[in-house]
Amino acid sequence: MRGPEILAKARELIEEEGAADVSVARIAKAAGVSEATVYNYFQNKQDLVNRVLRDWAQPFIDTLVAELAPLTELRPRLLLIATRYLRSMEQTPRLHRVFLTEIRWADYRGSEMHRLNNRFVRGVMDTIRDGIESGEITSGTDPAMFRDMLFGGLEHIAQRTLFAGRPLDLEAEAARYVDLLLQGARPRTATDMPNELRRLAVLVDRLERRLPD
Numbered sequence: 540m541r542g543p544e545i546l547a548k549a550r551e552l553i554e555e556e557g558a559a560d561v562s563v564a565r566i567a568k569a570a571g572v573s574e575a576t577v578y579n580y581f582q583n584k585q586d587l588v589n590r591v592l593r594d595w596a597q598p599f600i601d602t603l604v605a606e607l608a609p610l611t612e613l614r615p616r617l618l619l620i621a622t623r624y625l626r627s628m629e630q631t632p633r634l635h636r637v638f639l640t641e642i643r644w645a646d647y648r649g650s651e652m653h654r655l656n657n658r659f660v661r662g663v664m665d666t667i668r669d670g671i672e673s674g675e676i677t678s679g680t681d682p683a684m685f686r687d688m689l690f691g692g693l694e695h696i697a698q699r700t701l702f703a704g705r706p707l708d709l710e711a712e713a714a715r716y717v718d719l720l721l722q723g724a725r726p727r728t729a730t731d732m733p734n735e736l737r738r739l740a741v742l743v744d745r746l747e748r749r750l751p752d
Contacts (some may be wrong), residue, residue, distance in 0.1 A: 542580040546571045550591045552632040558588045593651050595634050600659045602625060607662055613670040614721065620630055620663055621693055627697040629709065630699075636702060639694065660686065665690055676724045688707035 548569040552561045563584050581587040603623050610616045626634045636651070665722045667685050670676040676685070696716065700707040 541570070541576055545572065545577055545580060545587070546591060546594065549587055550595070550634075553588065553591055554631065555631065558637045563587070589650060589652055590640055592634065593655060595631065596638075596652065596655050596659075600655055603659070604662055607666070613666065613675040614675065614717065616666045616669075617689070617717045617721070618713055621689065621717050622667070622710055623720060624690070625691050625697065625707070625709045625713055628694075629643070629701045629707070632697070632702050635697070642717070663689070665748055670724075674726060676721075678727045679725050685720070688720060689717075692720075 549561070549566045550584065552569060554564060563574055566587065567577045570577075577587070581590065595707050603620070606617055606619055606623075610619065663686050664682050667676065667680070667682040671678055671680055671682070692712075693716065696707070696712060697706070702710075
């Protein structure tokens with residue numbers, strides 16, 4: 540079967556150089572087949588690239604969904620998502636960059652990668668909605684905006700560290716970032732208020748206790 544061999548060589552070249560600069564002819568040469576043979580297995584270059592990305596993303600998503608299932612508390616779930624996402628960007632930085640910069644904006648909507656990514660995002664959105672329902676996140680939080688902040692921040696962290704070849708303590712950075720997001724999203728309590736508002740809250744509480752029922 541030539542299909543798996545073609546996919547393997549295509550992935551090697553894409554990881555080395557990105558998708559835009561790799562032609563079907565080069566993939567065929569690397570796999571030791573003709574271009575015609577490549578087209579026997581794949582409709583076109585985009586189909587081949589999509590298959591490479593699908594085979595890369597599917598195991599990551601399957602594993603993450605399974606790991607999230609037994610977790611019930613918000614912070615551990617967000618921390619798992621953030622850590623695994625950073626780890627994946629560390630292990631396959633080029634494929635992440637290809638997806639983020641080349642694929643997501645070109646014939647992406649409705650594709651198999653789009654459906655896979657939606658499955659991944661649903662797990663994240665469910666985590667955020669569960670946090671809102673449990674009161675761990677304020678009810679006014681927009682789940683989609685929280686999701687965008689989570690992944691946008693993680694991708695920016697990767698761009699300035701992992702994608703640039705700089706070392707990163709993944710677990711510590713993931714925890715630091717998740718805690719930063721949660722700090723702004725948790726319901727505010729009296730201890731979170733400025734001093735003047737805290738004093739006012741105390742006075743109101745004292746007054747209410749003195750009033751007759």
